[in-house]
Amino acid sequence: MKTHYDVIVSGGGPAGIAAAAAAARCGADTLLLEKNAYVGGCAASGLPFLNFFSRKREQVIRGIGDELIRRMQDEKAALSHVLTQGGHVDSITMIDPEWMKIAAEELLLESGVKILYESFVCGTEVSGGALSSVLAANKAGLTKLFAKVFVDATGDADLVAFSGAGFDYGRESDHEAQAMSLVARVSNVDVERVSGAFPISPIVIAPLGSDRAYNVHVTGKLTPWNDVLRDMGLFDHDDHDFWGGTARDGELTYVNVTRVAHLDPTDPEEYTAANIEARRQLKGMMRFFNRYIRGMEKAYISSTPNGIGIRESRRLKGVYTLTEEDVLSGRRFPDAVARNGYCIDIHDPSGKKWGTKFIESENGSYDIPYRCLIPEAMDGLLVAGRAISATHEAQGSIRIMPACMATGQATGVAAALSAKAGCRPRDLDVAVLREALRRTDAVL
Numbered sequence: 001m002k003t004h005y006d007v008i009v010s011g012g013g014p015a016g017i018a019a020a021a022a023a024a025r026c027g028a029d030t031l032l033l034e035k036n037a038y039v040g041g042c043a044a045s046g047l048p049f050l051n052f053f054s055r056k057r058e059q060v061i062r063g064i065g066d067e068l069i070r071r072m073q074d075e076k077a078a079l080s081h082v083l084t085q086g087g088h089v090d091s092i093t094m095i096d097p098e099w100m101k102i103a104a105e106e107l108l109l110e111s112g113v114k115i116l117y118e119s120f121v122c123g124t125e126v127s128g129g130a131l132s133s134v135l136a137a138n139k140a141g142l143t144k145l146f147a148k149v150f151v152d153a154t155g156d157a158d159l160v161a162f163s164g165a166g167f168d169y170g171r172e173s174d175h176e177a178q179a180m181s182l183v184a185r186v187s188n189v190d191v192e193r194v195s196g197a198f199p200i201s202p203i204v205i206a207p208l209g210s211d212r213a214y215n216v217h218v219t220g221k222l223t224p225w226n227d228v229l230r231d232m233g234l235f236d237h238d239d240h241d242f243w244g245g246t247a248r249d250g251e252l253t254y255v256n257v258t259r260v261a262h263l264d265p266t267d268p269e270e271y272t273a274a275n276i277e278a279r280r281q282l283k284g285m286m287r288f289f290n291r292y293i294r295g296m297e298k299a300y301i302s303s304t305p306n307g308i309g310i311r312e313s314r315r316l317k318g319v320y321t322l323t324e325e326d327v328l329s330g331r332r333f334p335d336a337v338a339r340n341g342y343c344i345d346i347h348d349p350s351g352k353k354w355g356t357k358f359i360e361s362e363n364g365s366y367d368i369p370y371r372c373l374i375p376e377a378m379d380g381l382l383v384a385g386r387a388i389s390a391t392h393e394a395q396g397s398i399r400i401m402p403a404c405m406a407t408g409q410a411t412g413v414a415a416a417l418s419a420k421a422g423c424r425p426r427d428l429d430v431a432v433l434r435e436a437l438r439r440t441d442a443v444l
């Protein structure tokens, strides 16, 4: 097995896909290591891509994220970006998760990325203050792999943690992170009738393959069933939230209704407990749907993703840490490498509530500086996606998939340029990086 590369990206979720493709397209010999046998991460669970557009109806994220959506649209596997009115979401892009795996894989291969599936990065080696190799566990056993620059796109900042680069976890007050949720694809659903039960901010459009338009995104509260859910041993708080959306006729491509709190997904025992609890909730919720929600009488789970969805875990301690104030004030930075227009969206660590805070600035978006992707205390490493350097509150905004793809693209270009120049990522000329990013259709 070849062991030396210019750039190694660990984790093939939205951030890792963009990072690896961007690095390879900049001429870097690039390897992508992914622990599953497909790419996509959370995008492979059917969740919609939120907020390519800001509240001001401006497209603030393009680049590889947008290209991936176009590729799926070409296969009739994604709906268009739909601008919404009201609610906390400004644009929504429904996808078919199975086609996402195919389209993203093709995008990577055509970009020249080498992919290794079922390859879990389980260790790192540091030499002279820089990450020098990662250890991948797969059917060949343990293999040491070397690169000039590494990108940590594992979502959980695994490389950061293993190498001692420094990270934070959870909110400042008690170090508890956002609640987790196991989403499910639910089939045999009469979406039109379900929409009537959850009427918040309807988005009426025709799903793929459908001959009629109906509400493709279903948002609501389970308030009328507070007592039922309590009696069923499901949720001991009121007004539990329901989110669902459909890309295909006759199904909810994703249903997001479970919530698991107080468990750390980077602790193997707690992560296992979280998955078991989420499946218990899902089983109960399916019984509830069949009995109480019109249009779901005969619904069934057609698939669940590889594991419970993690909104927040470790976050890099970077050269700069993005704050709530930066997000809400729409702050601009001279070293901006991405923009984002999504609100702060936090599933409370208690597991009992959910809340948002909106960007207040005139232009409805803010910059993500390059320094948020660079570890304070490690060279040879950049971080992309939901684990970049941000406070618990700011992470509640940067964690959506289009933004993760934008920071992924930035790390990929930066890693390739550093590898080529033989310099540390932190020493890269930011003006050169920004110019290179603009050429890759990034919005800065």
Ligand SMILES: Cc1cc2nc3c(=O)[nH]c(=O)nc-3n(C[C@H](O)[C@H](O)[C@H](O)COP(=O)(O)OP(=O)(O)OC[C@H]3O[C@@H](n4cnc5c(N)ncnc54)[C@H](O)[C@@H]3O)c2cc1C
Residues within 6 Å of the ligand: 010, 011, 012, 013, 014, 015, 016, 033, 034, 035, 036, 039, 040, 041, 042, 043, 047, 048, 049, 050, 119, 120, 121, 122, 153, 154, 155, 156, 158, 180, 181, 182, 183, 256, 308, 309, 310, 311, 384, 385, 386, 387, 399, 400, 401, 402, 404
């Ligand atoms: C329940 C839930 C609902 C959400 N809803 C939305 C939504 O509606 N719209 C939206 O835009 N965003 C949503 N998000 C947020 C978004 O999905 C994630 O924040 C985003 O996918 C993060 O992207 P990422 O690439 O950083 O990480 P992930 O998507 O987590 O991808 C990480 C990848 O790395 C791989 N990996 C992890 N560790 C290793 C390792 N050690 N070695 C090798 N591979 C590894 C994983 O298998 C995975 O493929 C939601 C998140 C959750 C959990």
